[in-house]
Amino acid sequence: MGLFKKTDQEKADIAAMKAADKALNDNGDRERRAGIQEETPEYQRLNKAANEAAVKVSFWHGGTKRGH
Numbered sequence: 574m575g576l577f578k579k580t581d582q583e584k585a586d587i588a589a590m591k592a593a594d595k596a597l598n599d600n601g602d603r604e605r606r607a608g609i610q611e612e613t614p615e616y617q618r619l620n621k622a623a624n625e626a627a628v629k630v631s632f633w634h635g636g637t638k639r640g641h
Contacts, residue, residue, distance in 0.1 A: 579634070587634055590626040597623045 579587070597619040604613060612620075630636025 583631070583634070586626070586629040586636075590623070590630045590636055593619070593623040593626040 597616075600615060600619050604616065624637075627636040628638055631638050
């Protein structure tokens with residue numbers, strides 16, 4: 574396998590992180606349009622899911638995982 578090729582698991586983790594980020598951002602947009610300015614339980618749930626997904630993805634691919 575080449576140096577810059579992603580494994581199937583890495584691809585799945587990246588896709589899951591992007592989906593979690595999109596859900597968080599979409600929710601934030603809805604709440605902002607509704608005039609909600611504080612963190613709601615739904616925001617906190619989605620934020621936690623996005624953070625948990627980012628931990629599985631390498632820093633080089635947009636996540637927070639460092640090293641191997």
